Amino acid sequence: MPAELICFEPKCRERYPITEVIYSCPKCGGLLEAVYPPPGPSAEELKTLWRNRRTSNAPLDQSGVWRYRELIPFLENHDCVVTLREGNTPLLESRAAARYAGLDALAFKHQGFNPTGSFKDNGMTCGAAQARRLGMTRVACVSTGNTSASMAAYASAAGLTPIIFIPYGNISYGKLAQALEYGARTLQVEANFDQILALVRELAERLGIYLLNSINPFRIEGQKTIMIEMMDQRDWRAPDWIALPGGNLGNTSAFGKALREMKELRLIDRLPRLAVIQAEGSAPFYDLWRAPDQSRLRAVEHPQTLATAIKIGDPVSWPKALREVAISGGVVEKVSEQEIADAKAVIGKCGIGCEPASAATLAGIRKLTADGTMAHDADVVAVLTGNVLKDPDYIYRYHTGSLEAPDGTKIAPTFANQPVVSPNDMNKIAAILEG
Numbered sequence: 213m214p215a216e217l218i219c220f221e222p223k224c225r226e227r228y229p230i231t232e233v234i235y236s237c238p239k240c241g242g243l244l245e246a247v248y249p250p251p252g253p254s255a256e257e258l259k260t261l262w263r264n265r266r267t268s269n270a271p272l273d274q275s276g277v278w279r280y281r282e283l284i285p286f287l288e289n290h291d292c293v294v295t296l297r298e299g300n301t302p303l304l305e306s307r308a309a310a311r312y313a314g315l316d317a318l319a320f321k322h323q324g325f326n327p328t329g330s331f332k333d334n335g336m337t338c339g340a341a342q343a344r345r346l347g348m349t350r351v352a353c354v355s356t357g358n359t360s361a362s363m364a365a366y367a368s369a370a371g372l373t374p375i376i377f378i379p380y381g382n383i384s385y386g387k388l389a390q391a392l393e394y395g396a397r398t399l400q401v402e403a404n405f406d407q408i409l410a411l412v413r414e415l416a417e418r419l420g421i422y423l424l425n426s427i428n429p430f431r432i433e434g435q436k437t438i439m440i441e442m443m444d445q446r447d448w449r450a451p452d453w454i455a456l457p458g459g460n461l462g463n464t465s466a467f468g469k470a471l472r473e474m475k476e477l478r479l480i481d482r483l484p485r486l487a488v489i490q491a492e493g494s495a496p497f498y499d500l501w502r503a504p505d506q507s508r509l510r511a512v513e514h515p516q517t518l519a520t521a522i523k524i525g526d527p528v529s530w531p532k533a534l535r536e537v538a539i540s541g542g543v544v545e546k547v548s549e550q551e552i553a554d555a556k557a558v559i560g561k562c563g564i565g566c567e568p569a570s571a572a573t574l575a576g577i578r579k580l581t582a583d584g585t586m587a588h589d590a591d592v593v594a595v596l597t598g599n600v601l602k603d604p605d606y607i608y609r610y611h612t613g614s615l616e617a618p619d620g621t622k623i624a625p626t627f628a629n630q631p632v633v634s635p636n637d638m639n640k641i642a643a644i645l646e647g
């Protein structure tokens with residue numbers, strides 16, 4: 213049995229060739245996932261193989277995605293792979309952040325160390341490889357920032373034409389700058405993320421453009437390696453909890469799939485629980501998690517949050533994410549703009565730093581320890597999804613007390629670090645520093 217695409221819906225489970233250009237099940241409209249026969253080598257053999265590859269200079273082995281290629285075997289060969297040495301992101305322990313979260317210890321898996329600054333690179337190297345394998349020449353995505361930067365880089369590196377759709381006025385300049393610099397055709401559409409995604413899904417089919425949003429099952433395969441690499445870094449000791457921000461819920465789906473597959477292959481002996489954190493003004497998955505009827509997600513029509521990466525009201529991957537959180541015995545939590553901003557400043561002051569959406573994890577953990585959901589001595593890994601340089605304007609405003617939530621509420625600069633203006637005078641500067 214070769215690699216295949218299978219409909220995720222339990223009632224359908226229709227199978228398709230791995231080379232079919234589809235993003236959802238043609239029969240029932242369900243989400244698709246890649247399935248494979250089990251790998252040949254045993255768990256112990258795989259662990260040794262992957263550890264040895266860390267000392268190899270071969271580009272595929274140096275990639276923190278393709279190093280684990282036995283668990284993402286959707287290609288017949290790797291000729292179409294373009295790697296920018298994605299993955300290889302650190303696991304950083306922080307006592308100060310743990311204390312803030314109400315935990316004895318806490319580690320951050322920091323995806324902001326990726327080539328374009330976010331976890332999207334893990335998935336994009338796979339999506340771009342599949343596009344090349346299928347003979348596609350143009351690729352497209354809708355993005356609030358990180359996906360566009362990542363797709364632009366990988367598509368251009370692979371000789372594909374990147375086309376990017378972004379909600380007009382709702383993207384950070386750093387990310388727009390990356391997309392332009394990496395050579396993407398960039399369209400700023402006067403609509404929100406969910407509206408543009410619906411449009412682009414149709415457009416991609418009409419114009420024969422390959423869609424690289426996280427609905428694309430091959431991106432999900434790449435994002436699985438975030439969990440695989442994290443377990444490798446922990447010598448295959450599964451933590452109690454993994455906390456991550458939830459937007460379109462591709463990552464939640466990818467993490468859940470990776471953890472299940474690793475457990476089935478006996479690479480780990482138990483499943484960590486997933487804690488998905490959303491922003492209060494953009495929390496349809498939180499509402500669904502608590503709803504008596506979980507058969508349908510009620511979209512938030514006008515999602516609001518300064519954490520633009522998770523400003524998504526109608527997340528496409530919710531059916532997968534719902535199942536993965538349930539299987540893991542996980543939870544879904546939501547946090548306020550103030551909680552995100554303060555958590556972000558704490559992560560910054562640890563010398564680590566991240567973008568607003570990523571900081572939702574620390575804010576969420578703090579809430580979950582306070583209400584007793586997470587034990588204080590739990591072994592927790594929080595995934596920081598993006599780099600501190602994503603929203604410099606947000607940071608400056610927070611520290612100078614001028615940051616406002618989308619509804620106009622002032623965000624208190626709880627951990628403010630104001631820059632000081634001083635005259636060009638040695639004595640006065642000395643007085644400021646000694647004062």
Ligand code: F0G
Pocket residue numbers: 330332354355356357358359360426457458459460461462463464521522567569570597598
């Ligand atoms: N964190 C960051 C830094 C992101 O960029 C995103 C998504 C998420 C979290 C949410 O992840 O969708 O897998 O639940 N950013 C998309 C983008 C929307 O366009 O870059 P998810």
